[in-house]
Amino acid sequence: MTADHYALVGDIGGTNARFALVEQGSSRLEAVEALPCRDYGNFEDAVVDYLRRAGVAAVSEACFAVASPVSGTRVRMTNNHWCFDTDEIRSRFGWQSFKVVNDYTAMALGVPHVGSDRLVHVCGGPGDARGPRLVMGPGTGLGVSALVPISHGWVPLMTEGGHVDFAPTDDTEMAVLRILKARFGRVSVERILSGQGLLNLYRAHAEIQGVAAPLDAPDKVTAAALGQADALARHTLRHFCEILGRVAGNAVLTLGSTGGVYLCGGILPRFLDFFLESPFRVGFEDKGRMRPLVERTPVYVVTEPHTGLLGAAEALGNPEV
Known part of the structure; x- marks a missing residue:
């Protein structure tokens, strides 16, 4: 060349x-x-x-x-x-x-260049085609960005939204927060919604339930959950998806991103069928008076690796x- x-x-x-x-x-x-x-x-x-x-x-x-x-x-x-x-x-x-x-x-910036065959619809729709778009996803960390429409294209937002505080919604999540706070001090959502975060959540649930946590890597937790033989791993991965849904829904309300949510990164495509059947949608749509807004907002998993x-x-x- x-x-x-x-x-x-x-x-x-x-x-x-x-x-x-x-x-x-x-x-x-x-x-x-x-x-x-x-x-x-x-x-x-x-x-x-x-x-x-x-x-x-x-x-x-x-x-x-x-x-x-x-x-x-x-x-x-x-x-x-x-x-x-x-x-x-x-x-x-x-x-x-x-x-x-x-x-x-x-x-x-890459999302508008992704073909429709690389987008898997999760929930919601039709949304507003000219509304801002939320782009986020768990990986090594939790990435969060957005696209804001202008006359001839899009302006991307650079954010560190993965580092916002984890906000528990029930007694179990309060216990998760207490356990992770003892370990990390401040607990951001990235401490849960990332590869290492999945392992953190798995160990926290083990402590809450008073059982052993023999798995020592996030890919092992995922594999055990998909195998359906490990109840703790399966419960953890379902909870991971639900928390991701709530965080995504919160970001839609914050950014007004009615143009859609695009979930990127390498983690979700590895367990796509599980994710589509998970409580993600429950967490995403549980927004009280704002429920109709998020119900209209389409959510996609982006499977384009590049x-x-x-x-x-x-x-x-x-x-x-």
Whole structure:
């Protein structure tokens, strides 16, 4: 590949760094690859290795989505060990243009580029096609963003909505809060609605019920729940989905995102059938006098695995980012 016609885009999470090349002015992804963050001492080494793998010596511009707040030139990842300075990176690689955006800002920008065959309807509808759209999802953390409509497109919102306080609604959740508060101090919804959060919730329910919690990884909890033989795991995963529904519904009310809710990330597609039968909808619609508003709001699970990369490609030429 010749460098002159390509830009580099990336989606850097807590676990994996996904990279792709796009022709300038296009959002079609080429040479997509995911590299484990743990395999590289720093961000620069991962970029160099990806370009070598792709057979490209250099590119003229780049845009990366990162799982961290973006302010100034210094970027420190929230859920992995990488940190870098954007000016230093641009200088080292000789890029004419270099953008860094929050990972869920990119996820939001990518949603309009996702085909209908990659959207699974959960509940609600028809909503308002020109209303704001909420984009959120559990992964290594809990990402939250939104798209606000303007005359000729969308403006993404960069938020840290995953770090709002967990708000219990019954005695069991008060007990969950007490247990997690003893461990973490302040308890954000991300302490529950994430990969590690699922494990936190599983252990909390075990303590509440006075039973053992032998599973030591979120994927094991999910597998046990899907196998239907482990009542504790199944109860935990159902509760996880219900809490996600309530948090999503709260965000719809806060942002007025009647254009729809788009649930992204790698966790939900792994247990999609379970999720569709879970109490997510119950939690989402349980909004008292505002119930009719959320009932009209469509909710989708986004199964496109490269939504963040599509958003990074969109951000390259989006003057609002």
